[in-house]
């Protein structure tokens with residue numbers, strides 16, 4: 001039984017028109033992380049944070065999966081039960097491209113979370129400040145995404161998959177955000193073969209057995225076949 005664990009980042013959705021974070025003109029050059037991707041930023045200015053995520057939710061809703069998303073879905077179909085996709089992305093393009101059981105470790109734009117009672121529900125297109133939670137009615141609705149300083153989701157499950165990995169691929173990620181950036185070391189400890197598929201070398205490229213550079217819509221379908 002092979003176990004192929006795949007970590008994806010913003011680069012896999014770049015050719016679907018969604019901005020990355022740290023490339024030229026990326027999201028972090030337009031907004032300060034402290035203002036839009038931390039719990040403190042949300043307390044300070046919830047309207048700014050909702051505006052940031054409303055814009056990305058609208059953009060993601062218009063985006064279409066690309067050949068890289070579809071190639072990973074094909075790999076899952078070819079190896080039933082043996083391909084795990086862990087994404088740092090909050091868009092739904094893996095699922096739109098046919099992937100199943102995607103682990104969204106940083107949450108998703110499609111869901112809202114109540115900061116008071118922990119209830120989750122499908123996010124409206126536009127979230128407003130003080131929106132009441134449908135479960136507890138308190139005005140504590142926030143995007144269901146993992147901000148800096150917050151614990152990413154389903155980490156135990158992810159580490160279990162990494163412990164059994166025979167292949168680990170990192171696709172479209174700069175390897176600068178933890179704990180995702182350290183997954184390659186977990187995979188190496190499990191004896192997995194590791195490959196990086198990225199537009200250019202990531203911060204952790206030297207940790208990988210193999211690296212293939214180029215746009216994901218070219219490197220991923222070639223790697224999958």
Ligand code: BV8
Nearest residue numbers: 009010011020021022088148149172173174178199215216
């Ligand atoms: C946590 C929110 C602990 C949703 C995001 C050491 C250990 C543990 C933590 C830390 C640590 N050191 C520092 C930390 C804290 C921090 C961190 O890592 N800081 C960094 C900046 C140093 N980590 C955290 O806070 C994490 N939480 O560790 O909690 C804890 C313990 C106990 C109790 C409580 C908590 C939480 C991190 C999650 C933060 N949320 N996003 C959203 O708005 O989207 S992070 C954000 O960065 C996105 O999620 C994004 O996915 C992620 C990673 O970025 P990338 O996806 O890699 O995107 P990037 O633009 O950087 O790179 C794109 C790449 O694609 C580039 O390499 C480019 O070349 C390539 N590319 C571009 N075009 C293409 C392409 N490749 C192929 N084809 C193309 N066409």
